[in-house]
Amino acid sequence: MSNLAAERAARTDGRATLLRTLDVLSMPALAMFLGFLGGAIIIWITSGSLETVGAAYAGLINGAFFKQRGFSETLVAMTPYVFLGLGLAIGFKAGLFNIGVEGQFYIGAISAVWAGVAFPGLPAIIHLPLVILAGALGGALWAGIPGFLKARTGAHEVITTMMMNYIAFRLAEFVVSLPLRDPLSTAVQTLRVSPNAELWSLWQIPERLADPLNALGVALFCALCAFVIVRWLAPHARRVVVGGIVFATGAIAFIALPPLVKVWWLFDDQYDRLHIGIILALVAAAVVWWLMYKTTLGFEMRTVGANPNAARYAGINISRNIIVTMAISGALAGIAGTIEVLGVSICRCLPLFFSSGYGFDSIALALLAKNNPIGIVGGAFLWGAMRNGADLMELNSGVSKYIISLIQGLVLLFVAAPAVVRYLLRMRAPSKTEAEAPLTRGWG
C-alpha cells in the first residue's frame, strides 16, 4: 500500500519534473524559433526570393554538422562560448552586467601568450596549468578593476567594462605589434607559445601521453574527477574508501591509458582542431554550478543579486562580493581567450587582426540559458553551431554571415522581453507572476 503510494508519488513527481523542464525550455525554444523566423524574413526581403532562405538555412545546418569536420568544429567554437556564458551568468546572478567579457577575453589571450612564451622548457604538467592560470588572472584583473571601481565609487560596470574593452583592444594591438611580436614572421603576430603550453588536440593525445609526465598529469586529473564523483555519490563514505578509489583511478589511468590510446583512439585526423578545451569547458560548467548553488560564496552572490538591501542587513560584505564576482567572471572570460590562443589559433599565437566577437554573442547566450550552467552548455552548442555553419551558408547562398548576429540579437530581444513573445504568439500571460530577480541595476 505504502509502496504503491510511493510509486505513484514518484511517477507524478517525475511527470512534474518533466512538465517543469518543458515549461522552462519553452520560452528559449520559442525565442530561438522567432529569431530564426525573423532572420528568414530579413533574408527573404533583402534577397527577394524564398529559395535563398532555404539555401541559407540548409547551408547553415550543413556547415554546422555535416560538412567534413563540421561537428568537431562546432564543438571547437562552442568551447569559448561556454566559458564566456558562464562568466556572464555569474555576473547576472550577482546583479552585475559584465559587458566587458570581450576585453577580458583579449587580456586572457595576451597573458596566455606571455606566459606561454616566457617560460620555455617547462614540462607540460606545469606549463599548461600555469598558462591557463595566467590567462585567468589576466581576465580576473581586467574585470576586477571595474569591480573595484563599482564597489568604491559606484561607477556603473556597463560603462567602465565597455571602456576597458576598448583599452584591451588597443593593448592587444600594442602587445602584438611590439613587445611580443614574432620578428621572424612576415605577418604581424606574437611569438609562438612553447609546444608544452599548447592545449592538446584530441588526435595528439596518444603521442602526448607517451611522455610519462603528461600521463601523470592526466592521471592526477582523473583522480581529481574520481574524488569529486565519489564525494558527490557517497558523501559520507569513509576516508580510507575514498582515498582507495581515488588512488586506484589515478594509478589505472597512469598505467593503462597510454598503451590503451595507442592501440585504439577515436581521433586520428591531423586537421581536426578539436582539443581538450571542450573537456575543461564541461568541467568549468560543473564547477560554476557547484560554486553558485553549493557554496557560501555562491549563496552570497545570489543574495546580493536578488536583493542587495537584504544582503546588507544579513551582514554580507557587498563591496567584496562585487569585486570577487567580477574577478571570477573575468577569470572565466580570460580562460576562454587562453583556450583560443593555445588550442584554436593555427599559429598558436595572437595575430594582429584577432577579432572574436565571442564576448558580445555570449550576452544573448547567457540570457537565453537563464544563467543556468547546464543551459549555457546547451546554448553554447547552438551558438557554436551557428558560428561554425555561417561560413558555408555564406558560400552557398551569398547571404552574409552577419545574419547570425542579427538572429542572435532577435533571440536576445525575445528572451529579454518574454511579453513580446506572448504578444506575437497571442499567448496568455502566466497566471502566477514569477518574482524573478532583476538582471541589472541603474546608475544609482
Add this chain to the structure above:
Amino acid sequence: MAVLANKQRAIKISSRQILNAVFIGIGAVAVFLVFDAIIGGKCDSKCVIGTLNQAIRYAAPVALAAYCGLMCERAAVINIGIEGMMLTAAMVGYGVNVYAFTWLKAGGMDPALAGDASRWLSLLLAIAASGLMALLHGVVSIRFKADQIISGTVINILALGITGYFYRQYLAQDIPPGPGTFAPFDIPLLAQIPILGPIVFQGQKPIVYFMMIVTLLIHYVLFFTPWGLRTRAVGENPRAADTLGINVFRVRYINVLLGGALAGFAGAWFTLEAVDVFNPQMTNGLGFIGLAAMIFGNWSPFGALAGALIFGLGNTITTTISIFRPDIPSQIPQMLPYVLTILVLTGFVGRAIPPAADGQPYEKQ
C-alpha cells in the same frame, strides 16, 4: 510656482560649481603643458586654437549621444543602446549618401546639386533609422516593461548584426563613388569674434553647429517649458505625474524618440562629417562615452557638453600626439580617451544624482 522654482534652480550657480570650473581650468592648463612637452614645445597660439576647434568637432557626437541619454533618462528610460543607434545611423547615412548620389546623377541631376540633395536626404534617413531603433527600445522597455539595460543591449547587438549584414551585403565592395561629406563653413557674424570665433564658429560642419544649438534648446525645453516639467515629473515620480493627468507612456515614448533622433545626428556625424567611409567598428564606444558625459554632467545639457568637450580634447590631443611623435606607439595615446572616461566617471558618479525613477518601468494602476 514649481516652474518658477525650477527656473531659479536652473540658473543659480552654486559655489561648488565655480570651484569645479576652477579645477577644470587648472586641469586644462596642466594638460596643455604636458601635451606641449610631449610634442616638443611646438604648440603656438595657432595650434592651441586649432586644437580647441578640433576638440569641439570631436565632442559633437559624444555630446549628441549624451543628449540622447539625457532625453531618455529625464523621462526615466535608461538607454545604453545609443551606441547601436549611432552605428545604424552611420551605416544608413553612408549607404543612402552613396546610392542616392549615384541614382540622382544617373537621373541627369547636376553633380553638385545631387551631392547636396543626397547628403541631406541621407542625414534625414539616418535620423529615421536611429529613431526606428529608439522606437524598438521604447516599445520593449515601455510597453513590454523589459529590463531597460538589457533592452539597450538588444539594440546594440541588433545594430551590430544589422550593420554587419548590410555592410557585407551592399557596402563592402564595388561601391560607386559618393558625394563625400558636408563642407565646412563659418557662421557669418559670430566667426569675427576675436578668440571665440576661430575656436567655435569657424570651419565646422552642420552637425557640429546643430549640436551647439541643440544644447541651448534642450536646456530651454527641459527647464523652461511645460513639456520639460512633465518630462522631469515623469522621471522623478511617474505615479504623481499620472495622478495629475500626464500621460506617462506618451511622454516617455516621445522623449525616447527625440533621443533616438539625436543619436541619429551623432551617428550621421561619423559618415557625413568625419570620414567618407563606413566600417562596422567606427563608433568605437562613443555612445557609452556619451553616457559617461551625461552622468558627469549630472543629467543637465551644459554639464554633458562639458563632459563631451573633455573627451573631445582628449581625443584631439591623442591624434596630435600620434602625428608629432611617431615614435610613441599609436595604441598608447589611443587608450587615453577611454582611461579619461573611466577616471571622470569614477570621480563624479557618486556626486551625480540620477532621476529618481530612472530605469523603472511604469505600471499603470
